[in-house]
Amino acid sequence: MKKLFAVIAALAFTGSAFAATHSEKAAAGDAPKTDQQNKMASCNKEAAGMKGDERKAFMKDCLSAKPKTSTAQKAQQDKMKSCNAEAKGMKGDERKKFMSDCLKG
Template identity: 80%
Template sequence: MKRLAAALMLAAPFFFSTAHAATEQQNKMATCNKEAVDKKGDERKAFMKECLSNKPKVSDAKKAQQEKMKTCNAEAKDMKGDERKKFMSSCLKKG
């Protein structure tokens, strides 16, 4: 009985993570199906393939932050330690 309890405890995280991943895929499928309502045949197949394989879209704000980080990193390439931290903080707050 103790072995069964131990096996269940070890397997529980796997089952929960698998269920979570399935739910995400199901949500993605539902979203793609809603967007493909007006498509039929090969056009629908191609759309669904593309839609389901796409990674989540990055928001404009996040893109801007990524660009700012890239620019600040390039400007701070020769800096180290506290000097770099201070510069990066200041640089990222600008804008």
């Protein structure tokens, strides 16, 4: 009889532990979405009304597309390329100082 009581108590404890874990996972749903989740939501909105192969192809293209770079990012990338070209042959501290000054100015 004691063994039966121990088994029932263990099962009750396991069930309450499972419930706590389940409620923790549900609360985690309130966490901020990742970039990929945001991208999925955006693509889903754009795919409204599409069905079948058309939707599947659109979602594949949409989700695999690289994020668009802003004008400021593009300008910074161009500046970096230009400074790198000018710093060719420089090494060490000389290169670091030149790159710092070039990218600032």
